[in-house]
Amino acid sequence: MAGITLTENKDIMIANRLDKLIRNTGFQGNIDDLLNEIEHHGKFTTEFINTFTTNKTHFFREDFHFVDLRDRVLPEFSRNRKEIKMYCSASSTGEEPYSMGITVKECDSSMKASIIATDIDTEVLQYAANGVYRFQKSAKEFPEWIKPQKYFKRRVQKSVLGDESFIKINDDIKSMITFGQMNLNDESYPFEDEHFDVVFCRNVLIYFSLEDQNKILKKLFRTLKIGGTLYLGHSESPQDLIDYATRVGQNIFVKQRNI
Ligand SMILES: C[S@@+](CC[C@H](N)C(=O)[O-])C[C@H]1O[C@@H](n2cnc3c(N)ncnc32)[C@H](O)[C@@H]1O
Structure with missing residues (x-):
């Protein structure tokens, strides 16, 4: 399948992700039943893969x-x-x-x-594909030779928790x-x-x-x-x-x- 290999000291991480998988699929049953559905009936494969990927990244990583x-x-x-x-x-x-x-x-x-x-x-x-990022986090990620305002539009979104700034990549x-x-x-x-x-x-x-x-x-x-x-x-x-x-x-x- 994805080929992602999990090492032995990852028990807590795996348990957390399996909990998330149950929540994301809305599956009514225990984790063993869900894993059985995935393994033997090919169900929830996409959700399973999405749950186990590690997506950490940032703009201009290793610039x-x-x-x-x-x-x-x-x-x-x-x-x-x-x-x-x-x-x-x-x-x-x-x-x-x-x-x-x-x-x-x-x-x-x-x-x-x-x-x-x-x-x-x-x-x-x-x-x-949406290309919208939280400004607070992203702004720190650009090296000094990049002026983000040239490449993104900034907008403020109001929510019950207060205003939050986002940047959207230009077309x-x-x-x-x-x-x-x-x-x-x-x-x-x-x-x-x-x-x-x-x-x-x-x-x-x-x-x-x-x-x-x-x-x-x-x-x-x-x-x-x-x-x-x-x-x-x-x-x-x-x-x-x-x-x-x-x-x-x-x-x-x-x-x-x-x-
Ligand atoms: C840690 S991120 C790295 C992102 C980016 N390349 C960077 O360096 O910032 C790893 C990405 O690899 C993807 N990935 C994991 N297994 C994969 C596979 N079998 N095929 C394609 N992508 C995979 C994950 O979904 C995740 O988004």
């Missing part, structure tokens, strides 16, 4: 990757008036692909870019991105080989067994053009790819040849 994208990768596309094709392979609530889009605009506001952003979790995909950034559901553990991916100029795979492989991590990385690597850049998170390791790519920065790899 040196966006600096590298801005300074090393994008200028060539800007000079040659060439469209850049990027893939964000575990996009969570959208902050990562929107940061990619903002970086493109920051480099050249007329550059053509397409970003495919996928995740296995349908709830975070909906949140991402020109949103229109670069196509969100869709995809399981990185699937046997094959719906992209052609050597399709993308840039692939982001960050802070997701940690949830897989070493064997699955390696398989996923190879499948992602195939979708990258020769000369294209792979950005990995601090917990990801390039494993078998190392002979086929050159390391050009912290967890930044340029593909040299096909695996």
Whole structure:
């Protein structure tokens, strides 16, 4: 299924999430009955996956990757008036692909870019496609070279608990991105080989067994053009790819040849 591997010291986390699963499904019965429905009748699979994913993310996480994208990768596309094709392979609530889009605009506001952003979790995909974030939290996440007011509209929402500020991503950034559901553990991916100029795979492989991590990385690597850049998170390791790519920065790899 999702391939998410839970380690032994996660008992309390699992118990909490199972409680949440019962609440979210509205299932009338105990947890064993619910797990039986999932395992043997294929029911509530989406809710089950959504409950067990960890979606922590923020704008410009590990911002040196966006600096590298801005300074090393994008200028060539800007000079040659060439469209850049990027893939964000575990996009969570959208902050990562929107940061990619903002970086493109920051480099050249007329550059053509397409970003495919996928995740296995349908709830975070909906949140991402909506593109609305709490201002209080998000404002702290932007590096000094980004002025959020250029890329977001701010609005105040009144509620019984008081006023709350939200920011909404502008349509020109949103229109670069196509969100869709995809399981990185699937046997094959719906992209052609050597399709993308840039692939982001960050802070997701940690949830897989070493064997699955390696398989996923190879499948992602195939979708990258020769000369294209792979950005990995601090917990990801390039494993078998190392002979086929050159390391050009912290967890930044340029593909040299096909695996
Ligand atoms: C911790 S978040 C990382 C988000 C973002 N890449 C970042 O670095 O900030 C991990 C994301 O991976 C997604 N995920 C987990 N298992 C997955 C799978 N099998 N296929 C696709 N996405 C998956 C989760 O739903 C979650 O949104």
